[in-house]
Every structure is written in structure tokens, then in C-alpha cells.
Amino acid sequence: MSLIVTKFGGTSLADADQILKVKEIIEANPDRRYVVPSAPGKRSPEDTKVTDLLYRLYDQLNQGRDEPEAEQKIRTRFREIRDRLGLVTDVDGELDEIVAEIRRGASADYAASRGEYLNGMLLADLLGWDFIDASGAIFFDRNGVYDANKTMSILPRILNSCERAVIPGFYGSLPNGLVKTFSRGGSDITGSIVARACGADLYENWTDVSGFMMADPRLVPNARRIDTITYRELRELSYMGASVLHEDSIFPVLEAAIPINVRNTNDPENSGTMIVPALGKLPAGQPHITGIAGKKNFTVITLEKNGMNNEVGFVSRVLGCLEKFDLSFEHMPSSIDTVCIVIADKRIRGCIEELIDELHVVCEPDSVEVSSNMALIATVGRGMIRQIGLSARLFTALAEERINVRMIDQGSSEINLIVGVENDDFEKAVRAIYNAFVEADKKEHSPLSPER
Ligand code: ASP
Numbered sequence: 233m234s235l236i237v238t239k240f241g242g243t244s245l246a247d248a249d250q251i252l253k254v255k256e257i258i259e260a261n262p263d264r265r266y267v268v269p270s271a272p273g274k275r276s277p278e279d280t281k282v283t284d285l286l287y288r289l290y291d292q293l294n295q296g297r298d299e300p301e302a303e304q305k306i307r308t309r310f311r312e313i314r315d316r317l318g319l320v321t322d323v324d325g326e327l328d329e330i331v332a333e334i335r336r337g338a339s340a341d342y343a344a345s346r347g348e349y350l351n352g353m354l355l356a357d358l359l360g361w362d363f364i365d366a367s368g369a370i371f372f373d374r375n376g377v378y379d380a381n382k383t384m385s386i387l388p389r390i391l392n393s394c395e396r397a398v399i400p401g402f403y404g405s406l407p408n409g410l411v412k413t414f415s416r417g418g419s420d421i422t423g424s425i426v427a428r429a430c431g432a433d434l435y436e437n438w439t440d441v442s443g444f445m446m447a448d449p450r451l452v453p454n455a456r457r458i459d460t461i462t463y464r465e466l467r468e469l470s471y472m473g474a475s476v477l478h479e480d481s482i483f484p485v486l487e488a489a490i491p492i493n494v495r496n497t498n499d500p501e502n503s504g505t506m507i508v509p510a511l512g513k514l515p516a517g518q519p520h521i522t523g524i525a526g527k528k529n530f531t532v533i534t535l536e537k538n539g540m541n542n543e544v545g546f547v548s549r550v551l552g553c554l555e556k557f558d559l560s561f562e563h564m565p566s567s568i569d570t571v572c573i574v575i576a577d578k579r580i581r582g583c584i585e586e587l588i589d590e591l592h593v594v595c596e597p598d599s600v601e602v603s604s605n606m607a608l609i610a611t612v613g614r615g616m617i618r619q620i621g622l623s624a625r626l627f628t629a630l631a632e633e634r635i636n637v638r639m640i641d642q643g644s645s646e647i648n649l650i651v652g653v654e655n656d657d658f659e660k661a662v663r664a665i666y667n668a669f670v671e672a673d674k675k676e677h678s679p680l681s682p683e684r
Pocket of ligand 1: 270271283284402416417420
């Protein structure tokens with residue numbers, strides 16, 4: 233028998249009908265013994281997440297505004313779930329207590345965490361399982377940083393004492409006992425921590441999409457699903473804009489090499505995407521790349537200085553200037569006499585002029601040029617660096633679409649090739665790269681292709 237930790241996102245638990253689907257999924261496999269729920273999410277695109285309503289309630293009560301709307305909406309949503317599922321959880325009593333706590337000065341984190349807390353209680357009630365309050369099981373240090381040592385010394389014992397349990401996602405407690413939440417979407421992290429703590433064989437993350445697509449489906453409709461991806465590839469893609477899982481949710485399971493399976497509550501037959509520690513050679517018939525992701529709005533600062541390559545400490549001075557303005561950069565391609573720094577527009581906005589002045593004073597370059605409106609696109613895949621012709625294929629595709637490449641960065645990570653293009657060419661470029669690899673590969677492997 234194996235052990236599975238199962239996390240369900242907000243849309244999977246948005247109302248009673250969704251929760252019944254979740255129950256069916258959990259009960260379909262007795263290995264699913266620990267469940268981590270989010271708060272009820274959106275039932276339709278116009279709807280509001282319970283977590284957002286709770287933040288609103290907190291603001292209202294703290295500003296002394298008498299607007300019962302948020303509180304009413306929260307009560308209605310939880311009452312509806314309780315009544316439709318025939319549960320006994322004292323929703324109104326719990327909510328009275330929550331409102332009273334906020335009035336007594338409880339924090340915004342406390343307020344926000346109550347969506348997971350109440351949903352967890354309802355789910356435990358429905359399944360007839362134990363309920364573990366995450367306040368006594370997941371810990372943060374004094375600075376509000378997740379405390380893995382403390383959590384791993386306490387949580388495994390708590391889990392061991394329960395055959396089956398529901399542990400709400402998103403929050404834990406500080407050393408003084410007060411509630412602290414992860415950043416938004418943080419129930420994914422709780423699921424990963426629980427998987428680590430009980431030594432799970434698998435961490436299932438159920439959401440409203442069937443895993444990761446090879447490209448953003450808004451840009452490439454019908455983009456192919458990624459069957460299997462490594463943690464590292466996923467980090468690269470997530471960093472570049474592909475968002476399904478919270479980006480920190482990989483760390484707790486990473487060391488223990490527990491695979492994560494992203495699945496769709498509304499399409500449980502679909503096997504979703506499996507995220508694994510490492511993979512060997514690409515299986516035959518798989519596309520040569522794993523996925524494509526990108527982001528718009530970057531600025532490139534190009535410093536030129538004759539003899540830069542012989543000047544000791546030049547780059548260090550450049551980086552010192554960035555540090556002075558508390559700026560992190562994305563890429564730094566260079567040539568003998570130039571170095572380019574790529575920075576997200578939102579970071580550099582407001583301090584660009586001062587930064588340029590500082591670079592002139594500290595680095596004494598011959599020239600500094602600034603150009604904005606650049607989009608970055610990452611093409612990610614295993615062993616890319618060893619595959620002959622991959623970059624040729626990518627650049628040919630862009631050239632055929634008459635897209636100008638402003639920057640190239642392959643680094644040494646072996647799994648990532650980044651190109652910079654004009655913001656306006658972004659969508660076209662993603663589609664061109666996707667077609668060059670995925671559509672072309674499909675033709676190559678089609679039974680009608682001439683090679684077969
Ligand atoms: N409910 C929280 C949020 O909306 C956490 C989560 O869903 O993971 O961010």
C-alpha cells in the first residue's frame with residue numbers, strides 16, 4: 233500500500249457540488265490518507281474567493297465601517313455548503329468567534345486563514361476523518377519564515393497518530409502562537425510539507441486544469457499537455473510565467489524526491505502532469521522540448537567600455553550599483569566590451585534615471601544605452617544543449633515570422649534557451665516556437681510521414 237497526500241485548490245472546493253466530486257476522488261483510492269484543502273474559490277469568473285472576502289471583512293472591521301456585506305457573503309457560502317451536504321459543523325458559531333477575534337485585534341493573516349480552517353472542518357465532517365488544525369502542525373520562525381526544522385519535528389508525529397486526516401492549507405503559527413499565512417496560493421506549500429512529513433509516495437495537487445500545458449493556452453489554444461516534467465524544468469517554466477503551482481511548493485518534496493501529480497478535479501480520468509526529480513533520456517515520440525513560457529516588459533541597460541574585458545571588478549561595480557537601488561536582475565549577457573543587464577520594468581520604474589547616473593559615476597563607461605519593451609521567452613527542455621539543430625530550428629522559426637531577436641541567453645543550465653523579442657512580437661514568437669517544435673514533431677512522428 234502506498235501513501236498519497238492530496239491537496240485540493242479553491243475551485244475544486246468552491247461549492248457543495250465540487251466538494252462531492254472531491255469526496256469521490258478521495259474515496260476512490262484508500263491510499264489518499266491526508267487531504268489538504270484550500271478555502272472555497274470562485275464558482276464563476278465573476279465570483280469572489282472566500283479568502284478575498286475574509287481580507288475585506290478584516291479591513292471593514294478594522295476601519296470601523298459598518299458594511300455587513302462581506303460577512304454575509306462568507307456566512308452564506310459556508311452555510312450553503314453545510315446544508316447541501318447535510319453536515320453538523322457549527323458554521324455560525326465558528327464565524328461569530330472569527331468576527332469577535334478580529335474585533336479584538338486578530339491579524340489579517342488570522343482572518344485570511346479562516347477560509348481554509350472552516351473548509352477543512354467541513355471536509356473532515358463530510359469524510360468522517362480527523363481534523364488537524366494547521367496552527368499546531370505547521371510553524372514559522374520569529375521573522376515569519378517557514379520553520380522546516382520545527383515543523384518536521386512535530387508534524388510527522390501528529391500525522392502518525394491519525395489514520396486519515398484533513399489539514400487545512402495556507403497557514404501555520406508563529407512562535408508566539410499567532411496565526412501566520414504563506415503568500416497567496418500557499419496551500420500548495422502546505423500540501424508539499426505534509427507529503428514530506430509523512431514520507432508520502434506521491435503528492436497529488438488537484439486543481440481546475442489538467443496539469444501544465446506546453447505553452448499558455450491563451451496564446452496557443454489546444455497546446456499539448458506536458459505528461460512528465462522535472463522539478464528543475466518546472467522551476468524554469470514557472471519563473472517565466474507558467475503558473476499552476478505556487479513556486480515554493482516544490483522545495484519541501486524536492487529533497488525527499490516525492491513526485492507531484494497535478495490533476496483536474498473536473499476531469500479525474502486525465503492523468504495530468506507528473507513532476508519528478510529527474511528523467512533519463514527523452515522517450516521516443518516525445519517533443520524535443522518540454523515547454524515554452526515567457527513574460528513581457530523588460531528593460532535592457534547596455535554599458536559599453538573599451539577594454540572592459542581587462543578591467544578587474546567592472547561587473548562587480550555594476551552589480552554594486554544595482555544593489556544600492558535594491559534591484560535584482562534577470563540576465564546579464566555580455567561581450568568583450570559590453571555588458572547588458574536585463575531588469576523587469578516594474579522593478580526599475582521610478583529609479584532608472586538615478587541608476588544611470590550612478591552607473592556613469594561608479595563604472596565610467598563610454599556609453600550607457602537603455603531600451604525597454606522587451607519580452608523574454610524561455611524554451612525549456614532536457615539536455616537541450618546536446619541536441620544538434622535545436623537552436624537552428626528555433627531561430628529559423630522566428631526568422632520565418634520576421635521576428636527580430638534582441639537578445640539570446642542560453643546559460644549553462646542545459647535546459648533553457650532564452651530569447652528577447654519586442655513586446656509586440658511576444659505572442660507571435662511563442663506560437664512560432666511552439667509550432668516549430670510541437671507541430672513539426674507531430675508531423676515527423678505521423679504514420680504518414682515519408683520516413684516511415
Ligand atoms: N486561499 C488562499 C488564496 O486564495 C490560499 C490558497 O488557495 O492556496 O490565496
